[in-house]
Amino acid sequence: MWSMIMRFIPSWSVLLQGGFIIGFPILLTRAMSWIRISDGRLGTRTRKASGRKGGGVPAGIQNGAEKDQTHLKNRDQGDEASDQSQAVPGMVYSGRFAEDLQLFKNISDDMADINLRELRIGSLQLRAVLFFVDGLTDKDGMDRNILKPLMNAVRPFEGMNTAPEPQALKDIIVHQIVLVSEIEYTRDPVKSLEKVLFGSVVLLVDGMAEVLILGTPKGRTRVGEEPVSEALLRGPRIGFNETLSDNTAMLRRQGQNTELAMISFTVGKRIQKELVLTYIRDIANEELVAEVKRRIRTIDVDDVQESGFVEQLIEDNFLSPFQQIQNTERPDRVMAALLEGRVAILLDGTPFVLIMPVTFGMLLQSPEDYYDRWYAGSLLRSLRFLAASLSLFAPALYISFISFHPGLIPTRLAISIISSRQGVPFPSLIEALIMEISIEILREAGLRLPKPIGPAMGIVGGLIIGQAAVEAGIVSPILVIVVAVTAISSFSVPMYSAGITMRFLRFLAMFFAATFGLYGVIMFFLLLSSHLLKLKSFGVPYLGMIAPNQIRDWKDFIIRMPLQFLRKRPALIKPKDPRRKG
Amino acid sequence: MKRRILWLLLLIQCLLLSGCWSSSAIEDLNMEVGVALDIADETEVEEKLKAAGGSYPQQHRFSCTFQFIVPQGAVGSKKEGSQSKNFYNMTETGDSVFEAVRELSLRTNRVPIGHHMKIIIIGEKLARTVTLSELTDFFSRDNDIRPSVLLLVSKGKARDVLNNALPGQTPAFVVEGIFGNQNRNSRIWQPVPLTKVLGPLHSKSSFVLQNIISSGSESKFAGVGVIKGKTGLLGGFLDESQLEGLIWLTGKGQGGFLKTKDPETGKLLNYEIKSMDSTIKANVKDGEISFEVKVESAGRFAEVFDPGGERLDEAIIRRKEKVLQDHAEGLIRGTMNQIQHELHADVAGFGTSLRIHHPAIWRKVKEDWDETFSAIPVTYKVKLNIEEYGASGTSAE
Numbered sequence: 012m013w014s015m016i017m018r019f020i021p022s023w024s025v026l027l028q029g030g031f032i033i034g035f036p037i038l039l040t041r042a043m044s045w046i047r048i049s050d051g052r053l054g055t056r057t058r059k060a061s062g063r064k065g066g067g068v069p070a071g072i073q074n075g076a077e078k079d080q081t082h083l084k085n086r087d088q089g090d091e092a093s094d095q096s097q098a099v100p101g102m103v104y105s106g107r108f109a110e111d112l113q114l115f116k117n118i119s120d121d122m123a124d125i126n127l128r129e130l131r132i133g134s135l136q137l138r139a140v141l142f143f144v145d146g147l148t149d150k151d152g153m154d155r156n157i158l159k160p161l162m163n164a165v166r167p168f169e170g171m172n173t174a175p176e177p178q179a180l181k182d183i184i185v186h187q188i189v190l191v192s193e194i195e196y197t198r199d200p201v202k203s204l205e206k207v208l209f210g211s212v213v214l215l216v217d218g219m220a221e222v223l224i225l226g227t228p229k230g231r232t233r234v235g236e237e238p239v240s241e242a243l244l245r246g247p248r249i250g251f252n253e254t255l256s257d258n259t260a261m262l263r264r265q266g267q268n269t270e271l272a273m274i275s276f277t278v279g280k281r282i283q284k285e286l287v288l289t290y291i292r293d294i295a296n297e298e299l300v301a302e303v304k305r306r307i308r309t310i311d312v313d314d315v316q317e318s319g320f321v322e323q324l325i326e327d328n329f330l331s332p333f334q335q336i337q338n339t340e341r342p343d344r345v346m347a348a349l350l351e352g353r354v355a356i357l358l359d360g361t362p363f364v365l366i367m368p369v370t371f372g373m374l375l376q377s378p379e380d381y382y383d384r385w386y387a388g389s390l391l392r393s394l395r396f397l398a399a400s401l402s403l404f405a406p407a408l409y410i411s412f413i414s415f416h417p418g419l420i421p422t423r424l425a426i427s428i429i430s431s432r433q434g435v436p437f438p439s440l441i442e443a444l445i446m447e448i449s450i451e452i453l454r455e456a457g458l459r460l461p462k463p464i465g466p467a468m469g470i471v472g473g474l475i476i477g478q479a480a481v482e483a484g485i486v487s488p489i490l491v492i493v494v495a496v497t498a499i500s501s502f503s504v505p506m507y508s509a510g511i512t513m514r515f516l517r518f519l520a521m522f523f524a525a526t527f528g529l530y531g532v533i534m535f536f537l538l539l540s541s542h543l544l545k546l547k548s549f550g551v552p553y554l555g556m557i558a559p560n561q562i563r564d565w566k567d568f569i570i571r572m573p574l575q576f577l578r579k580r581p582a583l584i585k586p587k588d589p590r591r592k593g
Numbered sequence: 594m595k596r597r598i599l600w601l602l603l604l605i606q607c608l609l610l611s612g613c614w615s616s617s618a619i620e621d622l623n624m625e626v627g628v629a630l631d632i633a634d635e636t637e638v639e640e641k642l643k644a645a646g647g648s649y650p651q652q653h654r655f656s657c658t659f660q661f662i663v664p665q666g667a668v669g670s671k672k673e674g675s676q677s678k679n680f681y682n683m684t685e686t687g688d689s690v691f692e693a694v695r696e697l698s699l700r701t702n703r704v705p706i707g708h709h710m711k712i713i714i715i716g717e718k719l720a721r722t723v724t725l726s727e728l729t730d731f732f733s734r735d736n737d738i739r740p741s742v743l744l745l746v747s748k749g750k751a752r753d754v755l756n757n758a759l760p761g762q763t764p765a766f767v768v769e770g771i772f773g774n775q776n777r778n779s780r781i782w783q784p785v786p787l788t789k790v791l792g793p794l795h796s797k798s799s800f801v802l803q804n805i806i807s808s809g810s811e812s813k814f815a816g817v818g819v820i821k822g823k824t825g826l827l828g829g830f831l832d833e834s835q836l837e838g839l840i841w842l843t844g845k846g847q848g849g850f851l852k853t854k855d856p857e858t859g860k861l862l863n864y865e866i867k868s869m870d871s872t873i874k875a876n877v878k879d880g881e882i883s884f885e886v887k888v889e890s891a892g893r894f895a896e897v898f899d900p901g902g903e904r905l906d907e908a909i910i911r912r913k914e915k916v917l918q919d920h921a922e923g924l925i926r927g928t929m930n931q932i933q934h935e936l937h938a939d940v941a942g943f944g945t946s947l948r949i950h951h952p953a954i955w956r957k958v959k960e961d962w963d964e965t966f967s968a969i970p971v972t973y974k975v976k977l978n979i980e981e982y983g984a985s986g987t988s989a990e
Contacts (some may be wrong), residue, residue, distance in 0.1 A: 030602075414616040417624075418708025418737065422766075425624065425709060430664035432620035439618060528616070 032527075036538055043330050050329070103198040106177065106220035108138050111200075115142065115215065118204050121292060123275030124259045125207060133164030133188075137174055138217040142203070146260030147210035149227045156190035157212060157225060164188045177219045184216070184223065193226025205269050238340035238362070240507050245382045250340040255285055255359035258342075262289060262357075265346040270294075276307050278321070278358075282314040286321065289345075290354040294586045299549060303354050303367065318358040318365050327547055332512050335548035337366040337373055344378050352586030368549035370583065372556035372568050374509035375399055380571050388571040395503055396569055402501035402513045406443045407520035407532050409493045413439040415528030431487045440525035442486050446494040447521070449476060451514065454498070555583040620664070623703035626680070627660040627765030628690075629751035630728055631716040636684045649696070651686075655719055657693035658684040658752035659705065660765050680763045682755050690731040707738035711769040713787070714805065715744070716751035717827065720818065724825035726794045732787055740788040743769060746802045746818035748830060753807040764812070768805060771814055779840045779849025779866060780833050782817045797822040799938035799963055801839070804830055819938050822963060829936045831928065838928030841888055841921050841975075842941045844871030850895055851977075853920035855913065858899055864917050864977070865895035875947040877954050884943055884971040888921065893981045910979055918975045925973055939966040 021029075104111045119125050119142075128141040139161065143153065167187040174180060185194055193211075197203055198221050203213045206224045214223040238250030251258045259273055270292040277283045288307065290300055306325040315321060322336045323329060339345060340362045345355045348366045356365040375395045380388035412420055413428065420428065435442060453472040457465045477495075480486045497517070504510040516539070523531035546553040556568045561582045566572040580586045633653040635643070663679050683700065685693040697705060715728060732738050745768065747754055758764040772784040782803045793800045801817040816836045821828035831839060840846040851864040869890040876883045932938055944962050948955040958965045 034602075413619045417619045417622055417706060418739075420619075422624075422626070422709045422711070425619065426662050426664065429620050429622075429624065429662070432618070433664050435620065438616075525616070 032534060046330060102200055104200060104220050104222060106218055108217035111215055112140060114200050118200050121272035121274055123287065124273045130158065130162060132161050132216065133168050135168050135171060135174055140215045142207045142213040144207055144210065144263065146256035147263060148212055152227050153212055160188045160190055174218050180216065180219060181221065189225060191225040191227060195224040196221045197224060208263060208269060209267055241339060241341055243379050246378050247343050249342060251342060251362040251364055253360055253362060255287060255357060258357050259287055261342045262345060265342045278310050278315045280311065280313050284315050285359045287357045288354065289349065289357060291349050294350065294352045294588050295354055296352060296585045296587060299354060302549060315358065317361045318356065318363045321356060321358060322365055331542065331546055332515055333546060333553065334508050335369055337369045337506065338363045338508065339366060341378065347378065351580050352584040368551040368584065370551060370556045371543065371554050374506050375504065377505040385571050385573045392571060393569050398500035398503040399513060402497050403517055404520055404532065405493050405497045406447060406517060407524035409490065410439045410443055410521055410524040411528040411532055428489055431489055434484045435487050440521065442490055443521055446486055446490055450494055450498050551583055559583065617704065621703060623701065623705045624662045625659050625705050625707050625710050626662055626763060627712045627755055628710065629658040629714045629755045630719055631656045631751050632718040633686050635686050639684060639686060651688050653686055654688050656684050656686040657690055658682050658755055659697065660755045679761065682752065684752060707735060710738050710742050711765045712743045712745060714751040714754050715746050717746065717748050720746050720827035725820055726825050729787060729790060733791060741786045743784045743786055744790055744802050745805050746827060747805050749806055754805050754812045757807055757810055757812045776848035779846040780836050781814055782836060783845055793822065794825060798944065799940050801940045819936050819940055821938050828938055831931055834924060835928045835931050838924035839941060842871060842886060842925050842928055844869050844888060851917055851921060853917060855916055861898040862913060862916060863896035865892050866890055867892045873943055873946040875950045877951050882947065882954065882969050884969060886971060886973050888975045891978045891980050894979060894983055914977050914979055917977050921977065922973050922975045929971060933967045937963050937967045939963055
């Protein structure tokens with residue numbers, strides 16, 4: 012009886028293998044949670060422990076006043092008044108200065124890049140205020156042609172003690188004082204806001220119900236060169252630069268829309284830097300915006316040197332090899348993300364803008380997919396998915412085929428592999444590691460080298476070392492092909508940082524393959540999948556695109572359907588307005 | 594405390610498992626590509642080894658010859674005059690295939706793997722004395738060897754076939770590749786993989802295996818060997834024209850040609866088969882079974898030695914079709930005579946037809962089908978259709 016049962020119990024080595032397979036993920040999870048707990052003791056991160064979006068903001072509650080921020084420059088509108096009142100259609104300027112000022116402030120809340128400048132006109136000391144957007148307006152011209160004449164206006168008001176009638180006052184200002192060719196008048200606050208956002212200066216004068224729109228938009232000459240890290244064949248050749256106001260202006264110019272909100276924060280305890288959170292008010296999910304705001308306020312460091320600091324300090328899971336916040340230098344990419352209902356963060360002093368939340372598909376998408384026709388876009392996208400899986404698994408598959416499953420290789424190929432591996436002294440894992448590591452070193456060296464030497468180094472390294480290694484019998488020529496294909500594939504991932512993730516995981520996959528063969532590769536894939544399934548970026552499931560709640564999200568995943576069919580924004584992000592207009 | 598122990602356990606596991614399980618590098622393996630089974634007959638090498646004192650108690654039932662691949666060195670470095678053979682054969686005589694495989698491990702360090710085995714050739718003498726199920730048992734049990742490995746018989750010594758190939762070629766691959774020529778010659782029986790053999794062996798029905806013969810320097814496909822269902826032994830052979838008849842009978846051909854002489858002119862007629870189809874109909878009338886074979890084929894004139902430049906007309910074509918039809922029917926009759934009266938083995942699927950159309954009758958006769966089959970009358974109807982005459986329209990008559 013007992014021996015009957017014992018017969019079915021596997022031998023120790025089998026048990027050991029099983030234990031290893033079970034133990035490894037447990038070990039990994041344990042280590043992760045331990046690290047996370049110790050992080051919670053030290054940092055401010057735990058504050059985002061509850062709530063539906065993975066943060067402390069309960070669903071459906073509008074955020075109140077932002078207290079942590081102080082405004083740089085002379086900005087007195089902003090978040091204190093945020094969200095308290097939206098512009099009511101049909102509202103007009105009344106002519107009462109304080110009321111009108113407040114009205115404009117209300118409709119332009121959430122837009123920290125709108126500046127206002129109060130002044131007194133000429134000898135009558137009439138109260139007036141100028142609205143303009145920093146970066147869009149020609150400030151020199153404004154100072155010279157609007158501010159200075161208005162302040163110095165003495166002659167037009169000679170012999171007057173009180174303010175003239177509004178009509179007369181308007182005539183005087185237009186005819187005698189302001190040195191601007193384009194002038195419009197309006198009583199509509201929304202229209203005036205629009206004009207401000209597009210670069211004009213709006214003059215609001217005490218006692219006048221009409222505001223003057225003075226055309227001083229300025230085309231900034233240098234707005235940044237083509238981004239180095241995200242070159243495109245087709246698409247705008249413009250990238251963000253290091254000046255925040257330039258960047259916000261670039262976004263404004265990308266999307267001329269009155270709903271583009273820009274909320275300013277100050278980050279850094281000792282060296283303060285301005286950070287702007289931007290989103291489209293009638294698209295972005297409020298909860299998401301609130302959560303991002305909350306997380307920005309938990310940033311607690313001396314100096315935020317680059318947006319990478321922000322990324323690492325506010326991301327959901329800092330132990331995951333996958334990035335949960337996308338960085339980009341391209342305004343068109345940011346605008347496209349904003350239009351999908353995502354949120355972006357701009358930081359002063361860096362051209363890299365952060366986009367969140369991120370889904371897995373985004374890492375393999377490029378703006379070109381949308382600019383080219385849909386066949387090309389779809390094909391290139393599927394090619395990138397293929398390349399990404401190649402760059403992740405090719406060396407691992409090579410190792411497992413060579414060491415474990417010779418029967419899975421076609422006969423002729425098997426023969427030529429056997430011939431080519433005659434005399435290779437290392438097991439396939441060591442062989443693959445030698446080549447992979449030298450390729451990684453080459454790549455890293457190529458980045459640091461000055462431009463003229465870089466390509467030469469690539470040739471020396473790639474060609475000569477590869478060839479020599481084969482001839483010396485250290486590695487087999489097949490492996491050189493595998494490594495080369497892997498390296499090239501990893502370059503085809505449009506996001507550089509996603510490529511790094513693949514590079515890192517590739518080595519893990521190789522070790523799994525060397526221990527368990529194809530079985531190990533599959534186990535590794537499952538481990539990866541289960542991690543990705545759990546991963547969330549600002550409450551949005553990372554793999555949400557691959558296993559969507561609504562099948563229509565697949566229209567824009569591996570295959571990009573024609574634009575006519577992409578009528579809705581991704582449901583995953585739960586935008587306020589699910590339909591793309593027009 | 595318990596947790597600590599668990600941690601320790603996991604740690605120990607990681608440390609102990611530093612090696613690689615069941616990993617064996619591909620370059621250390623010996624790739625078997627073909628096997629030849631013969632009646633016991635030791636090679637020179639074996640005899641010398643035996644003379645030197647290497648022997649092991651055994652009954653000497655048969656010799657197994659394994660064909661291995663010789664890797665040709667690094668691909669990049671070209672050797673001068675690399676006319677060396679890229680295969681080598683090792684023969685081991687023993688009581689069983691398995692024993693022979695393991696005996697090899699005394700002679701070479703490399704582990705043989707069967708994933709890429711392509712063919713198994715069985716010599717005539719062996720196949721006539723040992724049942725096929727015994728011979729294939731090892732191959733069907735082994736989990737390395739694919740069930741897609743092809744079976745052949747050889748009139749003569751099977752291991753000679755594995756010796757013959759043009760320089761730079763591997764005999765096993767050549768033999769496997771010849772099966773791809775079915776659309777060029779109608780005297781190639783369809784490839785029979787191991788899986789297709791196990792069923793008939795079990796149900797005790799007869800079937801045929803391609804026969805391959807060897808001249809000492811080259812090999813050739815020549816007819817088929819008939820495995821008798823009842824005994825599982827090789828019963829006899831169909832020669833090449835009988836195989837041709839069998840192909841016509843079953844409609845299994847994919848191409849090839851039919852050659853005959855026009856009795857009127859005495860000149861050669863060569864018909865290229867483009868398609869062929871056959872239906873076997875089983876009729877039962879008053880308990881009497883009879884078969885009706887209907888063969889249809891379409892093709893073209895490939896080579897016609899008739900002189901003159903007469904225009905082709907319908908009547909002449911009809912007459913030529915008739916000549917060819919008669920020839921094909923003759924071939925079929927020749928085959929039927931052999932399998933019904935000489936070999937007593939239904940290898941053309943008559944039984945299947947009866948089973949499908951008259952299952953009740955089949956149940957009665959299936960026990961001794963091969964013998965019953967030998968006495969059943971068969972009628973034939975062959976219809977050839979000459980669709981075209983090639984690029985030249987005038988050369989025929």
